[in-house]
Amino acid sequence: MGKVTYQDGIAILQLIVFPFILVASLFIWKRTGWRVGAKIWRYPFTLSLIRLAGSIATLISIDNNSENVQIAIFVCQLIGIAPLLLAYVGMLRLIDLEKKIPPRPLLLVTLMAIIGLILGIVGISTADTSHGYTPGTLPKAAMGLFLAVYVLVILLTAWLFYTYSFATLKYQKKLFLGIALSAPFLLVRMVYSALGDYSNNPKFSVASLAENNHTSLTVYLCMSVLEEIISMVIAMIFGVSAILQSDFVKPTREGEEPKPNDV
Template sequence: MTSLDQRGDIAAAEIAFYAIALCFCVLNNIRHGFSRKQGWLLITLFALMRFVGSILVVVIQQTSSDNVSLYIAEVTISSIALTPLISATLIFLIRAFRFYVPESSGSSLHDIAIRVLSLILLASIILSIVAGSQMSNYTDDSKVSSAIMLSHVAVCLLTGVYGVIVIVTGLLIFSPYSAPTTTTPTMLLHAIALSLPFLLVRIIYSLLSAFTLSVATGGYFGSGGSKFNNITGSWQIYLGMGVIMEFAIIIIYVVCGVLLEKFDSSQQRRPSNLESLDTAIELENKD
């Protein structure tokens, strides 16, 4: 059994962190529901993926394993783990959005946009899995080249969804509509806004990691790659732009889930201004 290097030590710290985070994630799922539409299940999935991925890193280092399958699994988990985090952020934003914006304000268009963004995230996951599988054969230049291209597309799709989240969050913060009477959507919106800078740094790291891959260095698994390489790059950059950013995001969402009131699904759609006016007229006539 060999000792851990710096990345192994980071992985050990991640195991401890996500073991604790998973406990709170499960509690949040119990409080708010295990439905994917709630968002908390995706936060739990992200924490679980990071927990398993970190265990794989420790196993690989302590056993000095040359098992390519373990490396493929670790890289694949690392590549797709960011997607559940962005998906959860999108779901939280959708839930807050439905409190701020009246139901009559183009609700069908909103539903179409949600479906499109969901398909984009699904495509990103599929591309990342295929890229990780192809990247394992780092002696085949054509396979590595194809995997690099798929990695580029996958991370660009995630970046696009992140851009939409930023725009919509900004619009809601400066929304012309009155603030919801319940604190739930406001707290969710604040949690999203607080997490966005950390998520931005994490996405930038993913972009740099993907776009500095090269066929000459064998992609993720070859030696002499970029300092932004997830596997062989600088552990300081990996820690600062990757691990710590994810820690911060998880802490924000876990604390939000603990403090958040239980959602009342019957109150998710705010009435339009016209509906509010009709209700006021009816009440006045009754008086």
């Protein structure tokens, strides 16, 4: 059996934390309603599955460090950004009880994240990783879309907060707080990925992670893994708190009347 490394330790941390995020997202999803809540809470659920898959692939690489395993690790690292961002788009949907945000802007943001996801997967899957991974045009384009999605989410959150002003319900305030408090951690997470794609600094290079470079792994842990975990934990804590509020209103499909919390 191969030696357990620093990178494997980070993978074990994710294997410990993300099951809790997965369970929390399922709990909120169920209380929100499986059908309507799918547009909101499937994203943190999906992110948890991706992170668990990436961690398992990392541990598999201890004894089988093949090119396919490395590609799986790289893909899981990149594609997790899309559901991470879309989790916050979902929270905006839940806040916007009166549907003040027109459907098209949210649809556009969602499509941008999905297109970024597709570009990232294609870019990494077709890259030559035999001499280490270097981001190509497609992953860089994907990162550009992800950064744009982050900016749009923050702008939409600020606009929605201003629009609702003091008319917010308790559950809406909880969700606003969840987004606002996790946004700085999410920003650091995005900056880390952007530096990895757009700069030549080896501290942010995925290739350095594959080589178990301790400096790169520490930066990865502090700027990516921990920031992502903290942002999602904050979102899940406030998400659970929001749906347990007595004034929580379940989201509905187009044309249906809002449903008060009956659980």
